[in-house]
Amino acid sequence: MDWFVKKCREYGMKVTPQRTLVFEILSMLHNHPTVAAVAREVALRSPNVSFDTVNRTLQTFVDMGILHKIPATGNGLRFDTNPLPHHHVQCVRCGRIVDFESPELDSIPVPKAVSARYKVLSKMVVFETVCDECARSKQVR
Ligand SMILES: [Zn+2]
Ligand SMILES: [Zn+2]
Structure with missing residues (x-):
């Protein structure tokens, strides 16, 4: 929590009860x-905080760099709270996303075509898979 307060100050942002929650x-x-x-x-703990407020707060955290957006198949945008560089294994059926670390993948160089035109902030590999549970239950949801 101290870390969060410090980050907010660095970013010049007020630490409000909603943001803290x-x-x-x-x-x-x-x-x-x-x-x-x-x-x-959020609604379970504090029913008067609107969906919009939550949505805006998440976007602010992304801008601050303390939260990352990850594209996901199926149910749209997901958020990642793990600040360390890592990669993902995603199940295309149930949408479950699991973190994994891989120095091999981390060390893949950024292609020239990309680095020449863009400032690369991060890179991430997503493996699209069918997880064990989904593979066992043959039904397609
Ligand atoms: Zn699955
Ligand atoms: Zn993750």
């Missing part, structure tokens, strides 16, 4: 939640 919830959810999933948890 959203941050606390993010630190509890380690499953790459959607906006809706975060909003649901």
